[in-house]
Amino acid sequence: MKVLVTGATGFIGRRIVSRLSEAGFDIRIASRLPQRVAGEDDAVALPAADAPQEAFLTLMRDVTHVVHCAALNNDRSAGAADLRAVNVTLTGQLAQAAATRIDGRFVYLSSIRAVVGARFSGTIDEATPPAPQCAYGRSKREGEIAMLEAFATAGRAGATALRLAPVYGEGMKGNLRGLMRLAATGLPLPTAALTAVRSLVSHDAVAGAVTHLLSRPTAPLPTYVLGDASPVAVSEIVTAFRRGYGRPARLLPVPAWPFRMLTTLSGRRAAWQALVATQVCDSSLLASEGWEREADTLGRLEELARQRSRSPLP
DSSP states (O other): OEEEEESTTSHHHHHHHHHHHHTTOEEEEEESSGGGOTTOSSEEEOOOTTSOHHHHHHHTTTOSEEEEOOOOOSOTTSOHHHHHIIIIIIHHHHHHHHHHHOSSOEEEEEEGGGTOOTTOOEEEOTTSOOOOOSHHHHHHHHHHHHHHHHHHHTTOOOEEEEEEOOEESTTOOHHHHHHHHHHHHTOOEEGGGGOOEEOOEEHHHHHHHHHHHHHSSSOOOSEEEEOOSSOEEHHHHHHHHHHHHTOOOOEEOOOSHHHHHHHHHTTOHHHHHHHHOOEEEOOHHHHHTTOOOOSOHHHHHHHHHHHHHHSOOO
């Protein structure tokens, strides 16, 4: 069986391609720059969002499944129009072509930002009502809708969105990379600013979820929330990174109110609320269907920092 993977050169896409290849799937990579995909015989150009539908139909030749990783991420340099073009229009075009040409699954990598904002505190599962709070989150939610509508219109099952907790692994970016950089400094940090509990998910576990969904005979449900087996406190994340770097934790028992007051006076109260928000992803649904969750989040984070200590962050 052949799997079309978009965004295959990205942080998560690379791991998915590797895992699917190990499982015996043939891979077709759709990339904006296919000539840069070394060692892949079947690498083709990914059409732009405004390309004619025929271009997307051509991608589906001899394909059984589609894994759609290509996206604009939560990057402040990306405007709402760009986010919508890539995360909504492109997703819809691919899903429409897949719904009419393939017999298998369409797996879309979404985000918990399609459901909740950064300041939300609570548990997130498949029943959580979507209420995205940023342009990125809205674009991912609209991408989910476009995909599911394309398959519903074609009278097809098999499309699913994986709502990911923050993803960690070699090559990670975003807030987790920032925390790793902070941990590398060895500066003393106040525990009051690090009390939030968060679900994370390893890129290996995401790749495992995709492989699991493509390998089993039954059709997936429309959405799944993905997170590791247990959430971890932000203070534990920093401590794990510092263990990997061979540094002491250096967490100081300082109360929260000075930081809360400072952020309020400086007009950054929203940033403080996002920092202290607890977000737990209940991933028990897919786990009940046979997906194996990562059980040692802190050990994996420690190992990431240990690897980085041998090749420092640029």
